[in-house]
Amino acid sequence: MGDQDVDGVRPPRRAWVVAKQLPARTDSGGRQRIRAVIDTYAEVFADVQVVGFDAWDDWREQLPAHVVVHPVEAPQATAPAVLRSSVFAGKWYSGRLRALLAQQVRGRDVVHVDFPQMAVNVPADVRIDVLDMHNVESDLIDRRLRTEHPRARWLVRPEVARFRRFERAVVRRAVRVTACSRRDQEELAAAGVQSLFVPNGVTEPAGRSPQPGTASALFVGAVDYGPNRAGLRWFLDEVWPAVLARTPQARFTAVGRALSDVHPREAGEPAGVAFHSQVPSVDPFYDAADVCVVPLLSGGGTKIKLVEAMSRGRAVVTTSVGLEGLEEYRSAVVVADDPTSFADAVARLLRDPAEAQRLGKVAAEAIAEDFSWRTAMTPLRDLLIGLRDN
Template sequence: MRILWVLPYLPWPTSSGGKTRQFHLLRSLAAAGHRITLLVQSKTPLDEATRQALQPLLEQLIVMPRRALRSPTTLLAVAASPLPMLASINGHAQALSQRFAELLEEQWDVVQIEHSYSFQPYEQALQLAAQPFVLTEHNVESALGGATYDRFPAWLKPLVRLDQWRYRRWERRVMSQAARVVAVTEADARVLSEIVGRPVPVVVNGVDAARYAQVSPAYASNRLLFIGNYEYPPNVDAVEWAMDEVMPSVWQARPDARITIAGYALPESWRQRWPDARIDWHGFVPDLTALQEQAAVFFAPLRQGGGSKLKVLEAMAAGLPVVTTAQGVSGLAVVAGIEYDGGEDAAALAAAVLRQLADPGAAERMGAAGRAYVARAHDWSVAASQLLAVYQAVNGSGRAVCE
């Protein structure tokens, strides 16, 4: 198949769940022989390492710059546009719209667009060309704003409610035009199907299960691990909650426990805010397996967010027992006490952490159960097959698209 894939960020380095998903799906489709042109609007320039990672997967890589967040155009759009804030930040890009329109003069089997907030520059060209497209939503964006909006001052709350209303209206507008809307979890698919008025297929988040199968965690190490992209507010909230309310209880019972917190855009202020020698701070780590092999438990105290969490899937694939909330395992068919441990408040999470640290043998058994679940249900080959089934339905050709 000839695929035009449209993204609002470069999918390399894989510093977030969204980027990891894009890269591995692109790699899986390319390995199956599909010919992909990737059009990216990026806030960061294309460097040589990124080019070398992506170019072998693609027929063509086109990177268009996104204007600065504080540019006059963006500030005016956010203030005056009927679009929601995220759509304004990523929209009103004339050069991108023109390049996309030129690409639509060619023949494509599938046009794949990621995230409704990225859609505005493509809407007119798609309508003029009568080009069907597939839209993937990684979250229900209109319901996701809590972690971001909670950080706004009280006097901005009326604007927050207005923006949430605008996003709900924007979702309906974008999804009504898509040939297929794709979700990443069954729960999101149910919500999105109510918005769009028809069934919404699921393409799960995945893991390179064979790679993580080589990891051997240190179940007796007394070390917890959390990894996240801290441009994403739910991950910031998770760390702040853990440090302020959960870890003090853990350390009261187990003063020898340690925690590693790693990931892209780690705030420097955290080192001063929690100056405890038992906390190891890392920035972006390209290869997670080294940190996973030093850890006994993956601790993900997530209260907000959407979709399914790649960091949780990767930890399970590595054989780490996961201590988390219901939000942390949203979209996963796992059972508390078997594939993961956890709770919904700070006391329950601290108790779950202490259970796992107290019994390395039980922690290893839980890690093995999680690893088996991920290998069965969330390998990237599973996700790629689901996506290809969506493409075949859109094509309506009845022919196999992947041998």
Template sequence: MRILWTLPYLPWPTTSGGKTRQFHLLRNLAARGHRITLLVQSKSELDDDTRAALEPWLERLIVVPRRPLRSARTLLAIAFARPPMLASANGFSPQLQQQFEALLQEHWDVIQIEHSYSFQPFEAPLRRAGKSFIMTEHNVESGLGAASYHHFPDWARPFTRYDQWRYRHWEERVFRQTRQLIAVTEDDAKGLSRMTSRATSLVVNGVDCDYYAKVCPDRYSRRLLFIGNYEYGPNLDAMEWALDHIMPKVWAIDPMVRLTIGGYALPHDWPQRWGDPRIDWLGFVPDLRTVQNEAAIFFAPLREGGGSKLKVLEAMAAGLAVVTTEQGVSGLKVVNGTHYLGCEDAHGLALLLVEALAQPPRLAKIGDAARAYVRQYHDWSVSAAQLEGIYAQVHQQEDTHACA
């Protein structure tokens, strides 16, 4: 199939869950013979490394620069336009709209749009051309609440409530126009189906199981690991909660436990804010296997967010035992005590960590069960097959409609 795929970010380097998902789905679909043109609106420039990573899988890569977040156009749109804040920041781009309109003059078997917040520049061209499209919604954005407005001060709460109201209306407007709507978890699919009164498809988040297959965690190391993208509010909240309320309780029982914290956009002031020498601070880690081999547990004390967590799936694929919350395993069909260890309060998580670190054989058993689960249900080949099936179904329906 010829596929026109749009994204509001370059999917390389894979510094976030969304970028990781996009890169691997594009790669898997291209490997299955589909011809993909990728249209990206990006806040970062297309460098040689990114071009080299993406172009082998694409028929064409077209990148349109996104205007600065604090531009007058963006600020005015956020304050006064009908789309909500996130959609306004990614919308109202004449250059992107013109490029998309030109591409619509070609024949496409599938038009794939990611995220409702990216939709504003595409709405009018699609309507004028009479083209149908598929949309993947990674989270129900209007329901994320604190996760979306993490950096806002308390005095801005009236605006955040207003913006959530705008987003509910925006979602209803966008989703009504889709030929097929796709979610990444069953819970989100059910929620979107209630919102739209029609079926929502599912394409699960995945992981490159072969890539992590040879990782051998050091279950005797007494080292915890967390990796995240700190542009995402729930990851900031998770580590602040861990460092303020959980780790002090852990160290009061076992002062030899170490914690490695890494990932993209790690706040510069954190090493000074939490200066404990038992914390190892890393930036972006290109190859997670290097740090997974040194850890005993992947610790993900997430309290906010949505979708299924790629960092948790990657840890499970590496055979790491995961200690987390219900939010940390949202969207996964895993069992507490079998595939992971979970608790919801700081004291309980601290005890769980200390007890687990003292039982390396138990860590091995949980890690092995999680690795088997992920390989069966969440390899990227599974996700790509699900998406390919949706494409085929929609394409067949359109052919039948055309013949009629």
């Protein structure tokens, strides 16, 4: 009888959230966003099924009873999946995930897909009600190749083009599309796609500690994400030595997932640098920092780590790419795009704790009201209420 029970009454609608990466202790920006999305679905629907990669048990225990998590082992690309979509989407294929959706999704279920790549796992007869783009991924990949791997770009151009066609087919397949930055909305609109703006937010700190005044700089970011890895390498190689030349007592700490895989290098790292990977909490590191750096040379969407650093009341030095999607906050951060000006900005703030304190306070006040996750998810919450009641 499809979605009708024995009395002919339709049961309440159930929601499925298909996530590329489930939240983890060392949350990246993307993991923070999907956690906020899951929390929003849990507010609206009485039955929420979450399926994705890399869950951790403590996170599931924090969820209400009506949210069920189906963690799936790492994706396993197959030749048919790659041929259907491209290498960039096919690498996220999981036969188990696809089979689970094929067997358990009912006709009236609401299906949310997190990142267009994950649509490679959604059977053709399953409707995608909401597609959260995060970024226009094909554009993001092309920009990363231009800045990080210019020689490789020419070799993989056909795959980028295939992925762009797949991505646009997924966008057309979805009933509603959400984007997290105005720039991505503009990119989608240029392709004839209307989208709903659901911005990024930030997890509000329990409290803001005063800056210690110890000439300490901090980077927070998962370096298994290409733009973070390239930006950190640029900062270590081209910026930090110049900071030390200006401020010999300065110290720099990098914190984030997968740092232990690439740092420190066998060839050695600059002086005054410490690396911490897979930490249980980033709070102590923010507490110990005077200045946060977001040295991105590529990337898309709103940079959650920049918002997070601002919310902690830390002075922030970033690039124009790091500020994309947050241009209205330019007066609350320092923007520098070349190694010399970036080093000048970091060293100046490390030498002047009062100015770093002032800028951190400006940043925290600017972010406080606009970037709570609950506020950011309001457009999605309104959309889901409409879907639930339809």
